[in-house]
Amino acid sequence: MQLVDRLKSLFIKTPSPETENEVDELPKNITSSLNQQIQGLPCHPKYLEIVQSTLEKALLQWQNNPESNELVILSSSIEPLSQIIQSALANWNNENIEDIKLLSWSNRPKDSWNILPNLQKDLGLSDKLDVENSSGKFKELVVIPCLEICFLRQIHGLNGIEFLRNRIFEDHSRFCLIGCNSLTWQYLDHVYNIKSYFEKTLLLPTLTGEEIMEWLTPVINQLEFKNNSQDEEKQLAKIKENFDYLSSISEGFSSVAAQLWLQSLSLANLENIDTQTEDKETMLVEYKKVKLLDLPELNHDDRYLLFSILLHKEINLSHLALSLGEPESIIQFQIEKLLRLSIIQRLNNLFSVHPAYYLKLCRYLKKYNFITD
Numbered sequence: 326m327q328l329v330d331r332l333k334s335l336f337i338k339t340p341s342p343e344t345e346n347e348v349d350e351l352p353k354n355i356t357s358s359l360n361q362q363i364q365g366l367p368c369h370p371k372y373l374e375i376v377q378s379t380l381e382k383a384l385l386q387w388q389n390n391p392e393s394n395e396l397v398i399l400s401s402s403i404e405p406l407s408q409i410i411q412s413a414l415a416n417w418n419n420e421n422i423e424d425i426k427l428l429s430w431s432n433r434p435k436d437s438w439n440i441l442p443n444l445q446k447d448l449g450l451s452d453k454l455d456v457e458n459s460s461g462k463f464k465e466l467v468v469i470p471c472l473e474i475c476f477l478r479q480i481h482g483l484n485g486i487e488f489l490r491n492r493i494f495e496d497h498s499r500f501c502l503i504g505c506n507s508l509t510w511q512y513l514d515h516v517y518n519i520k521s522y523f524e525k526t527l528l529l530p531t532l533t534g535e536e537i538m539e540w541l542t543p544v545i546n547q548l549e550f551k552n553n554s555q556d557e558e559k560q561l562a563k564i565k566e567n568f569d570y571l572s573s574i575s576e577g578f579s580s581v582a583a584q585l586w587l588q589s590l591s592l593a594n595l596e597n598i599d600t601q602t603e604d605k606e607t608m609l610v611e612y613k614k615v616k617l618l619d620l621p622e623l624n625h626d627d628r629y630l631l632f633s634i635l636l637h638k639e640i641n642l643s644h645l646a647l648s649l650g651e652p653e654s655i656i657q658f659q660i661e662k663l664l665r666l667s668i669i670q671r672l673n674n675l676f677s678v679h680p681a682y683y684l685k686l687c688r689y690l691k692k693y694n695f696i697t698d
Contacts, residue, residue: 349592351610356587362544365585368409369540372529376413379527384421384500388463389422391497393525400529401698402506402635403580403680407431407470409529410504414468422500423464430474432675433644434506437477440485444475450492465499472505473638479646486513490522508635508698515696531577534569540579541586551611567612574617580680588681589615618681620689621666630659631678632695634669640675 373377376398383396400406414425426448434443445451448467469475475485493501505513507528513519520526532540552560567589575581593609612614623631633648634640642660646653663669668682678686687697 336502344490351587351590351592352630355520355608356590359544359587359590362547363541363587366540366543368405368412369532369536369579371398371532371536372409373413374663375527375530376410377417380413380502381419383468383525384419387500388421391463394497394499395493395501395503395523395525397505397510397526398529399510399524399526400432401578401580401683402508402638403683406504406506406528406529410438410468410470411504412469419466421464422466425466427468428470430473431471433474433477433640437479437482437644437647440475440477440482441488444485444488450488457471467499467501468503469501469637471503472503473509475638477652478633478636482648483516486517490517490519494522495689506635506638506698508696509638511696512636532572532579533577534565534572537575537577537579537582537586538565538568539570541583548590548610549608551609564612570614574615576684578680578683581683583623584679584681585615585617589613614652617685620682620685621668623689626659627663628690628693628695630656630663631668632690634676634678635686635690635698636696639672639675640659641674641676645676 350356379398380396383393384395398406398410400409411427414427428444429447430443434440448469450467469489472486472489475489476483489501489503503523510519510526538545550560550564571582571585571589575585589612590610591613593611629643629649633645637644637648640648642653642657645660646656651654660669664671668679668686669676670679691697
């Protein structure tokens with residue numbers, strides 16, 4: 326009922342116009358502001374609860390069976406899995422765990438050959454297993470929220486993954502919680518048969534329309550929606566229908582759904598407002614039906630570059646060039662083209678696939694026999 330009450334407050338009564346108002350896109354400054362608010366939203370409680378409950382069960386199994394000392398959380402490569410795992414552990418306690426060692430770095434080391442030594446130092450894991458000193462601990466949780474930053478697809482770039490695979494297999498005195506996107510996980514299985522070493526995996530569920538609506542409510546509350554002279558019951562039914570549709574076309578991925586939701590917003594009173602201002606109080610908004618964005622025309626080199634970005638989740642220019650075995654100048658030219666087409670995005674000099682194009686890109690790459698989520 327609380328969610329329904331909040332949604333009722335979103336709508337204001339407006340008189341029926343004699344002619345339909347012009348519908349147009351939201352001003353870019355408003356869209357940017359809303360997008361920043363979406364990026365700052367906490368993770369949906371559904372994700373936190375399922376990570377915590379699954380981890381609790383896995384730890385209990387570990388106490389009874391020391392060889393069962395790992396859990397891998399999988400999700401799409403465009404979902405904020407690292408944030409979900411860290412949020413789930415923020416206020417979490419377990420009587421069987423005395424120490425949590427969380428990988429402290431959020432980006433790959435500048436020099437990719439330093440991934441392995443940095444990984445060992447950060448997590449306190451020596452090159453060789455000390456069986457005598459490690460026996461009987463069973464109190465330490467090692468957390469790697471984003472496995473993608475622990476490797477780079479190049480010569481010696483997978484040493485960190487190989488080390489973790491062997492260490493977890495040999496050292497049963499520590500429990501390891503790992504987050505990874507499913508595309509990367511399939512790739513590592515192809516290279517290392519990694520699924521044989523990490524048997525316990527959890528694929529995060531997707532969100533329903535109601536859950537997406539609940540998650541976005543703090544941002545929705547920043548807007549005023551045109552009523553169209555409908556009563557509250559019909560208006561609520563309409564907005565729920567819109568979010569069910571968003572859940573369907575986004576396949577329940579929160580990042581995709583959020584971008585499609587932004588695209589679905591239109592101005593309902595364009596002639597009465599100044600689109601250069603951020604005066605939301607005079608701005609009425611309504612929904613329009615949206616669909617997944619069509620991919621621009623891509624060539625052979627684009628496909629390999631986009632696959633490499635998906636594989637590494639996010640990556641800088643120098644690492645991307647290394648992974649593709651090409652000079653940075655050539656890769657930079659490709660990157661600039663894809664940025665202009667908006668199929669990729671840049672944040673803090675890290676490139677990632679734009680969520681709005683993600684689903685169609687996966688289907689497109691699959692036609693060319695690339696591994697996809």
